[in-house]
Amino acid sequence: MDIDKDTIRPTPAARRKRPSAIKCVVVLCALIGTLIFGLFIYFIGKGIHSVVDNARNPHQGLYLNATSNETAITPFIGKDDTFDVYLTIWARVPDAEVEITPEMEEVAKERYGGGWDTVKKMVKRPERELLFDPVERVVFTEKMFSGLNRKSRNLHKDVEFELPLSRLYVYH
Numbered sequence: 001m002d003i004d005k006d007t008i009r010p011t012p013a014a015r016r017k018r019p020s021a022i023k024c025v026v027v028l029c030a031l032i033g034t035l036i037f038g039l040f041i042y043f044i045g046k047g048i049h050s051v052v053d054n055a056r057n058p059h060q061g062l063y064l065n066a067t068s069n070e071t072a073i074t075p076f077i078g079k080d081d082t083f084d085v086y087l088t089i090w091a092r093v094p095d096a097e098v099e100i101t102p103e104m105e106e107v108a109k110e111r112y113g114g115g116w117d118t119v120k121k122m123v124k125r126p127e128r129e130l131l132f133d134p135v136e137r138v139v140f141t142e143k144m145f146s147g148l149n150r151k152s153r154n155l156h157k158d159v160e161f162e163l164p165l166s167r168l169y170v171y172h
Helices: 021-056 102-110 116-122 127-131
Strands: 083-092 136-148
Touching: none
Parallel strands: none
Antiparallel strands: 083 136
């Protein structure tokens, strides 16, 4: 069986289908969605990094930048500075011992802006306690530690102090 090559026609190449409009829209939406999701993840990561960085060093923006000439806040105690620690205890002076002048009364009443009568009616406490801040005297003061620096930690010291139980005790 001989095949006549003249009678055989080559099969035409399959026509390529044009992509449909719906397929183009789906692919375009997928690309845009991926871009939006990527930007979302980027900004979430940047925000988390900012929060963690601010938690680690909350005052970083206040330190002096070596390249700028602006005035900035620097640490109160430097790496090589030493300091002392004092302990002071105050006791409140009994109200009966506090001498109140008329000028002190006027200043105290101005604190309430003219509503002093209303305050007296609302609060069931003596007028003296409302008008004046408590007066205190130093009962005890002592230098606890000397020559400390920023790396000094876990220091202990026993303090011998007797709290006077009588409020009428005269403190010096």
